[in-house]
Amino acid sequence: MRALLIVAHGSRRKESNEEVRRLAARIKENAGPAFSEVASAFLEISSPQIDSAVADLVKEGAEEIKVFPYFLAAGTHVVDDIPKQIAEAEATYPDVQFELLPHLGGLQGISTLILNQVYHGTPLNPDLAALATD
Amino acid sequence: MRALLIVAHGSRRKESNEEVRRLAARIKENAGPAFSEVASAFLEISSPQIDSAVADLVKEGAEEIKVFPYFLAAGTHVVDDIPKQIAEAEATYPDVQFELLPHLGGLQGISTLILNQVYHGTPLNPDLAALATD
Numbered sequence: 001m002r003a004l005l006i007v008a009h010g011s012r013r014k015e016s017n018e019e020v021r022r023l024a025a026r027i028k029e030n031a032g033p034a035f036s037e038v039a040s041a042f043l044e045i046s047s048p049q050i051d052s053a054v055a056d057l058v059k060e061g062a063e064e065i066k067v068f069p070y071f072l073a074a075g076t077h078v079v080d081d082i083p084k085q086i087a088e089a090e091a092t093y094p095d096v097q098f099e100l101l102p103h104l105g106g107l108q109g110i111s112t113l114i115l116n117q118v119y120h121g122t123p124l125n126p127d128l129a130a131l132a133t134d
Numbered sequence: 135m136r137a138l139l140i141v142a143h144g145s146r147r148k149e150s151n152e153e154v155r156r157l158a159a160r161i162k163e164n165a166g167p168a169f170s171e172v173a174s175a176f177l178e179i180s181s182p183q184i185d186s187a188v189a190d191l192v193k194e195g196a197e198e199i200k201v202f203p204y205f206l207a208a209g210t211h212v213v214d215d216i217p218k219q220i221a222e223a224e225a226t227y228p229d230v231q232f233e234l235l236p237h238l239g240g241l242q243g244i245s246t247l248i249l250n251q252v253y254h255g256t257p258l259n260p261d262l263a264a265l266a267t268d
Contacts, residue, residue, distance in 0.1 A: 004252060008206075016207035019239055026245040034249065066252050072142075072206060072238075073150035104206075105153060107251050111160040113243045115168065118138060118200055118235055 003037040003062040005053055007082055008070040010042030017046040020070060037062065043077055050085045054093070064097045065089075072105040137171040137196040139187055141216055142204040144176030151180040154204060171196065177211055184219045185226075192227055199223075199230060203237035212237045 004027065008020040020040050028038035037060060041053035048056070050067075057065055067086055069078050083100060090098050104110070138161065142154040154174050162172035171194060175187035182190070184201075191199055201220055203212050217234060224232050238244070 006248075011207060011209065013207070013209050016209055019207050023239075023245060023248075027249055030245060030249055034252075068248060068252055070206065072204065073145060073147070073153055075145065075147050075150055101252055104248070105157075107247060109247045109251065111157060111164060113241060113247050114140075114157075114202060114238070115161055115164055117241050117243065118168075118202055 001036045001061040002034070002064040002066070003039065003057045003060075004031070004035045005050070005057065005065055005067045006038065006040045006070050007050060007067060008040065008042055008046075009077060010045035012045055014046075017042065023070070035066075043081060050082070051089065051092075054089045054096075058093055058096060062096060064099070066099045066101055068101045069103040071103045074103060074106060078103045135170045135195045136168070136198040136200070137173065137191045137194075138165070138169045139184070139191065139199055139201045140172065140174045140204050141184060141201060142174065142176055142180075143211060144179035146179055148180075151176065157204070169200075177215060184216070185223065188223045188227070188230075192230060197230060198233070200233045200235055202235045205237045206239040208237060208240060 004024075006020065006024050006027070008017070011017055020042075024038045024040040028035065031038060037057060039053050039057060041048050041050045043049070054065060067082065069082050071078050086098050086100050090096075138158075140154065140158050140161070142151070145151055154176075158172045158174040162169065165172060171191060173187050173191060175182050175184045177183070188199060201216065203216050205212050220232050220234050224230075
């Protein structure tokens with residue numbers, strides 16, 4: 001079973017953590033056969049943290065876990081903290097295959113996504129539009 | 135003349151601010167006739183801030199400025215700070231048309247971009263898949 005784990009920083013603002021969970025849910029909806037499960041984890045403040053999110057996925061039968069850092073910049077969290085925690089998870093679950101993906105800000109498609117959005121004026125996702133007004 | 139202003143938080147880590155400037159440059163390269171200029175501004179720590187970035191764009195002849203918050207979450211910066219600063223810019227330049235766009239985390243294409251990036255199988259929706267290719 002293949003799973004995707006979206007790792008975000010975590011915010012004191014609960015709505016921001018909710019945005020991450022909604023993103024995971026939306027990706028899961030669209031994943032088709034690509035991922036049996038899409039979960040989220042937080043480095044700080046919110047929960048679950050990476051170790052317990054990974055434990056849950058393994059309990060659910062994950063044999064392959066792709067880890068996606070939901071960060072704009074390649075700062076300490078992306079370069080040091082997340083790789084270190086994934087290395088620990090690899091040591092804990094030697095039979096599970098982990099793959100650390102590039103962070104969001106490093107994806108090639110970001111500039112095209114923005115350009116497309118601002119040029120064609122794609123509407124806001126209704127879920128997030130609701131969040132943005134409170 | 136139509137301009138795009140990408141507003142990021144600003145980081146003590148210079149490389150993170152450079153990432154934003156490079157993103158603006160990449161969007162400008164791809165913008166074709168959509169935008170004559172693509173600039174970046176920072177809320178804190180780095181420069182230019184919004185007011186001086188807007189002043190520069192107006193000096194260069196911008197009649198229309200679209201403002202894109204390069205933020206993952208709809209927190210205080212996205213909901214309060216940026217709208218307030220854009221309202222001030224509108225008061226300063228009544229002949230310039232400003233449009234505040236949804237923030238990055240609120241774009242509908244984000245989940246598809248991530249999914250496309252992490253799964254190299256059959257793309258889901260070809261129209262959306264096109265978003266994820268730079």
